[in-house]
Amino acid sequence: MSMPATFRTPLTELTGVTHPIVQTGMGWVAGPRLVSATAEAGGLGILASATxxxxxxxxxIIEVKERTTQPFGVNLRADAADAAQRIDLIIEHGVKVASFALAPKPELISRxxxxxxxxxxxxxxxxxxxKVAxxxxxxxxxxxxxxxxxxxxVPTTLxxxxxxxxxxIPVVAAGGFFDGRGLIAALSYGAAGIGMGTRFLLTSDSAVPEEIRRRYLTFGLDGTVVTTRADGMxxxxLRTEFIDTLEKEGLTTRLLHTLRRTAQFKQLSGLSWSQLMRDGQSMKRSGGRTWAQMVLxxxxxxxxxxGLVEGDTEAGMLASGQVVGMIDDLPSCEExxxxxxxxxAERLRAAQGNLVGTTG
Known part of the structure; x- marks a missing residue:
């Protein structure tokens, strides 16, 4: 089989990857296996570090470097109390890209x-x-x-x-991308490439339990819901029974459940209560959230x-883009x-073939 065409863009030039496709830094999903598989396939894999x-x-980072020699990135929470420490790790290990969920401070960018x-x-x-530019x-x-x-x-098209x-500066488009049509559309808008989360979650290289990935495939274009009941934002x-229940809970019930989960996350992350409070204060300042939203x-x-690690859909939530309704298989990242x-490449050739010249 012949090698596919390549699209050289500012994204590929800046990062050194072969193809202008980014696997986004999804918490609990974007681990070493998925990131290295993406990198080996020529895309930009992004490790999710917030969890x-x-x-x-x-x-x-070390595991990814053992699996691949290709460039990859790490996603950081810019408002995390230990952001500077994580940046030290990125620099120390020669990671190519640092991506941020929020705007990093100018001094972090400079460093x-x-x-x-x-x-x-x-x-x-x-x-x-x-601002960040x-x-x-x-x-x-x-x-x-x-x-x-x-x-x-606001939809991606606007x-x-x-x-x-x-x-x-170059712009990478995310939200609703899953195939070659989307890549050509994004490049036509003037983007330097596309970012995909749900599409990479639904690959054979994803660490999400297979039964959960298979369940994703059963949802249609109306299978997602945007809610503020999970964390105030x-x-x-995915519109699961758990999310329907969460939507019906009162604030008091949600806050009680949140306190229990906060204690669980504290134990899992190794953070102290004071560190959790500092993170919360930082998030509040940067995002303008209320204290109720911070607790949630x-x-x-x-x-x-x-949901994504333990496969418990009765007690967990499954993040997903609307694009889930267009996906029906679990290919490898390479495929x-x-x-x-x-x-x-085929779509581009077809579009060029439809172009009619003018005279005069």
Whole structure:
């Protein structure tokens, strides 16, 4: 079989990957196996570090480097109390890309760039892209409202061009992408590549239990819901019985459940109560959340772990983009990326064939 075409873009040039496809840093999902499989297939795999201790992150980085010599990245919470320590690990181990769920402070961006690390914050609005671009970010990822996990309300088709028009740095498009058509569409808008979460979660290289991945495949385009009941912020999840129950719970019941999960996360993460409080205060300042939302935010790690790691859909939630309704198989990362690139090349040739010249 012949090698697929390649698309050289600012994303591939900056990061050194072969294809302009990013596997996003999904908590409990984007571990060494998935990241290294993505990297070996020519995409940019991103390790999710928010659910890891610094020691676990160091081990995960080492494992990825043992599995592949290709570039990869690490996703960080910019408002984490130990963000500087995690950045030290990225620099020490020569990780190529640092991606951020929130805007990192200018001094963190400078420190990473001085060490040759490519900085890619995720943004939800053009004004946020302008801010991080002025601070020195190399590129940004923008996720439209159809994306999974924490998300906004503006669809990718409108959010993407608004960001591209606002900044001079490359933009990676996320939210609703799963095939070659989407890649060509994003490149046509002027994006430097696409980011995919749900599509990579639903691969044979994903560490999510197979029965859970198979369950994802049964949901249609109407199978997700955006709720604030999990952690106080809009969160797109599969519409399971657990989520329906969560939607009906009163605030008091949710807060009581949250306190229990907070204690579980404290034990799992190794963080002290004071560290958890500092993280909460930092999140409150950076995100403008209320203290009630901060308390509810402790739901997220444990609820996702129950669903995505332990496979307990009666006590956990499953993050998902609307794109789940378009997915019906579990290919390897290599098969997926190869398929996307081949399909994109064919779509581009077909579009060019439909182009009619003018005279005069």
């Amino acid at each position: 890891m201790t610094p020691a676990q992150l160091a081990s995960a 990473l760039k001085e060490s040759g690390v490519v900085v890619m914050p995720s943004v939800g609005a053009a004004k946020h892209a302008v 002025s601070w020195g970010a190399d590129l940004v990822m923008v996720q439209g409202g159809e994306g999974g996990g924490h998300t906004g309300s 959010l993407l061009p608004s960001v591209i028009d606002a900044v001079d 809009p969160h797109r999840l 935010a402790a739901n997220t790690p444990m609820l996702l772990k129950a 997926l990326i190869d398929r996307i690139i081949r399909d994109a």
